[in-house]
Amino acid sequence: MKKKKTAYSAWTLVIVFICTATIMTAYESFKEFLFKGTLTPWQSHSITIIVTSGIATITASIMRSWLIMIYSKEKDIEIKEQSLASFELILSAVNHIVNNVLNYLQVIRIDMDEYGKVHDDTIKLFEESLKDADKQMKILNKIKTPYDPESYTDIYPR
Numbered sequence: 001m002k003k004k005k006t007a008y009s010a011w012t013l014v015i016v017f018i019c020t021a022t023i024m025t026a027y028e029s030f031k032e033f034l035f036k037g038t039l040t041p042w043q044s045h046s047i048t049i050i051v052t053s054g055i056a057t058i059t060a061s062i063m064r065s066w067l068i069m070i071y072s073k074e075k076d077i078e079i080k081e082q083s084l085a086s087f088e089l090i091l092s093a094v095n096h097i098v099n100n101v102l103n104y105l106q107v108i109r110i111d112m113d114e115y116g117k118v119h120d121d122t123i124k125l126f127e128e129s130l131k132d133a134d135k136q137m138k139i140l141n142k143i144k145t146p147y148d149p150e151s152y153t154d155i156y157p158r
Helices: 010-035 041-115 120-141
Strands: none
Touching (some): 010 041, 041 120
């Protein structure tokens, strides 16, 4: 079984350790070269503390910016997914309403083909279908949470 690689593997930590050790060694060598060994241990430590604190602050600031950017992108994706889900639900509801009306139009066509006229009962059914479609479209227009499937319960038959 193969191990799945992750972004935060042990190798990442090893590389960070090696890079940090190399940079700090170079920094200490540069500090010794610059001050030619004239610093007391406390002065040397104080400078190191200030420099490493500055580096840590800059690094934390960069990481914070990256996290904010990633969070923002995740929110954008979530909003787009909700928008797509809303669109699919609305499209499905409209399709349901239109199909119901079209079904009654087919009944009218059958009446015309078989009897040469449309029966009064068929016209009444068609008018009821139009009233239902109008009612359902009004419900659809008033939906406040289009991404919630429960918002569409009054449109579909139970």
